[in-house]
Amino acid sequence: MPITAEIYYFTHSKAGADSPPVVLIHGAGGSHLHWPSEVRRLPGYRTYALDLPGHGKSTGRGLQSIAAYADAVIHWLEAVDLHRAILVGHSMGGAIVQYLALHAKDQVLGLGLVGTGARLRVHPDILQNTLSEKTYRTAVDTVVRWAFSPQTPPQLVEIASRRMAETRPSVLHGDFVASDAFDIIDQVSEIDQPTVVICGADDQLTPLRYSQFLTDNMPNAQLEVIPAAGHMVMLEKPQEVAGILGAFMAKIKFL
Numbered sequence: 001m002p003i004t005a006e007i008y009y010f011t012h013s014k015a016g017a018d019s020p021p022v023v024l025i026h027g028a029g030g031s032h033l034h035w036p037s038e039v040r041r042l043p044g045y046r047t048y049a050l051d052l053p054g055h056g057k058s059t060g061r062g063l064q065s066i067a068a069y070a071d072a073v074i075h076w077l078e079a080v081d082l083h084r085a086i087l088v089g090h091s092m093g094g095a096i097v098q099y100l101a102l103h104a105k106d107q108v109l110g111l112g113l114v115g116t117g118a119r120l121r122v123h124p125d126i127l128q129n130t131l132s133e134k135t136y137r138t139a140v141d142t143v144v145r146w147a148f149s150p151q152t153p154p155q156l157v158e159i160a161s162r163r164m165a166e167t168r169p170s171v172l173h174g175d176f177v178a179s180d181a182f183d184i185i186d187q188v189s190e191i192d193q194p195t196v197v198i199c200g201a202d203d204q205l206t207p208l209r210y211s212q213f214l215t216d217n218m219p220n221a222q223l224e225v226i227p228a229a230g231h232m233v234m235l236e237k238p239q240e241v242a243g244i245l246g247a248f249m250a251k252i253k254f255l
Helices: 066-079 092-103 124-129 133-147 154-165 169-181 208-217 238-249
Strands: 007-013 022-025 046-051 085-090 108-114 195-200 221-226
Touching: 007 066, 022 066, 022 092, 066 092, 066 169, 085 092, 092 108, 092 169, 108 238, 124 133, 124 169, 133 154, 133 169, 195 208, 195 238, 208 221, 221 238
Parallel strands: 022 046, 022 085, 085 108, 108 195, 195 221
Antiparallel strands: 007 046
16 A cells, blocks of 8 residues: 555545545554554545554654644545545544644545544553563553453453554654643534444443534534443444444435
């Protein structure tokens, strides 16, 4: 797959002329593989799953603010000639999507917000432990332990743990610094594009109240809660998440 504007992306292109493009943005320490194939290959849509700078197969360095990541996504959109798209983001990726909905409004046709909030706070122990390679594994183990529902198969948890451990400590720390500083509580009501908010019922990192705040304050948002799923809801319940996104996108006009 190609690298454009220092961003590697997976693309799946089987769409009609009236179907909007869909851009998937992963969360902290993630990559395009945080989106399962059911979501990356949504039937009837042209989808793009990015590796943010410094993540996965992308070049460059990880960044330390949501605004900086949003700028990188804007540069990529311009480089691949995407003028308008539905943006779907998980956790930190959801913060990036919200930022773009506020600051690049004309380019955002709709939002998919998965396991995220209008404000993201990171536990001080996680921030501290990602500073050093000696304590990095402790940070990864803590995040993974909180990221999944108790009902998630252990094999899936182990795969996610290995993938996050492969992320450079400086990149993951920068992601958590960016997330911890994100706060649009006072601006979220200005996001008026069609929005679907998806939350796992067992999410401990961005609990259901975060998603409820978004839907209570965004004028065109709907909430979908998925049982027996945690923060990594798209990996835990891929078919359900793909179905919700597909139904939501079908309502968005693209002319």
